[in-house]
Amino acid sequence: MKLLDAExxxxxxxxxxxxxxxxxxxxAQAGGLVQVPERxxxxxxxxxxxxxxxxWVDASVADLAMAKLITYNPGNPAQGLAAILGDVLVLRASTxxxxxxxxxxxxxxxxxxxxxxLAARHLAQQPGGPMLIIGAGAQARAHLEAFAALFGTQELxxxxxxxxxxxxxxxxARSLGLRATLADDLDAALARCSVVLTATSAQQICLNRPPAxxxxxxxxxxxxxxxxxxxxxxxxxxxxxxxxxxxTASARHEAGxxxxxxxxxxxxxxxxxxxxxxxASRAEGVLFKSCGSALWDLAAALCLQQGVTG
Numbered sequence: 001m002k003l004l005d006a007e008x009x010x011x012x013x014x015x016x017x018x019x020x021x022x023x024x025x026x027x028a029q030a031g032g033l034v035q036v037p038e039r040x041x042x043x044x045x046x047x048x049x050x051x052x053x054x055x056w057v058d059a060s061v062a063d064l065a066m067a068k069l070i071t072y073n074p075g076n077p078a079q080g081l082a083a084i085l086g087d088v089l090v091l092r093a094s095t096x097x098x099x100x101x102x103x104x105x106x107x108x109x110x111x112x113x114x115x116x117x118l119a120a121r122h123l124a125q126q127p128g129g130p131m132l133i134i135g136a137g138a139q140a141r142a143h144l145e146a147f148a149a150l151f152g153t154q155e156l157x158x159x160x161x162x163x164x165x166x167x168x169x170x171x172x173a174r175s176l177g178l179r180a181t182l183a184d185d186l187d188a189a190l191a192r193c194s195v196v197l198t199a200t201s202a203q204q205i206c207l208n209r210p211p212a213x214x215x216x217x218x219x220x221x222x223x224x225x226x227x228x229x230x231x232x233x234x235x236x237x238x239x240x241x242x243x244x245x246x247x248t249a250s251a252r253h254e255a256g257x258x259x260x261x262x263x264x265x266x267x268x269x270x271x272x273x274x275x276x277x278x279x280a281s282r283a284e285g286v287l288f289k290s291c292g293s294a295l296w297d298l299a300a301a302l303c304l305q306q307g308v309t310g
């Protein structure tokens with residue numbers, strides 16, 4: 001069994017191949033060839049939640065299964081630890097042989113950013129345009145790298161309450177060749193950027209005002225009914241225009257931003273729906289809400305396998 005640390009996991013999941021693997025898994029799911037039971041979430045300590053997420057595909061797609069076991073503790077960064085810790089176990093489905101153990105936080109960061117990028121590929125008017133990121137953690141970094149690699153993003157505006165991490169992320173963006181600036185004036189950044197990402201701890205609202213017309217907004221920080229990054233009025237505006245897309249159907253009972261705004265969740269399309277039946281162009285822009293799914297971790301396992309087999 002291969003043991004992949006964070007760096008090796010990232011190298012095994014290149015952005016383009018990972019986004020393609022996600023699309024392939026969604027296509028397989030549409031054909032009834034993927035099994036992803038609802039994830040189990042257990043409160044194992046006052047601030048620590050344990051996520052148990054299995055998934056497997058039909059042998060006609062790949063002889064593959066995976067199990068993701070991670071914990072989430074929003075207080076960890078204050079102790080010098082990552083908020084997400086854990087692993088993704090990759091197996092040969094036909095025998096149960098353990099093939100690899102990937103770093104859980106690295107998988108989470110890369111597959112989440114690749115899902116957003118896939119959504120932007122199909123929904124954003126200018127996926128490579130100026131980008132505003134609210135938050136300066138692992139998800140912010142992963143999304144920055146994904147959009148720079150896949151769409152050639154050249155301009156970053158960054159908004160964060162944490163000055164140290166923000167400066168570090170700005171320096172990283174500049175090392176990738178981007179023009180990177182702190183968004184002290186949020187209104188000016190919103191008016192300029194065609195892509196807006198919220199990637200915070202979702203302990204409080206971070207975006208109250210709408211972006212420029214036509215912008216693609218991706219909200220990835222909140223993944224439970226009690227969490228939210230977007231103001232309810234902002235969400236309701238997108239809901240009235242019919243321009244809200246979910247990452248998966250599970251978001252209908254997990255997306256706190258949308259649930260707290262009172263949206264009719266059953267009517268909202270998923271990314272898989274959009275791949276099968278493309279949406280008409282939305283001049284006013286689109287809100288993409290991502291809560292995460294074992295589907296994406298299964299796609300990461302498929303991406304890893306494709307890299308091994310060539």
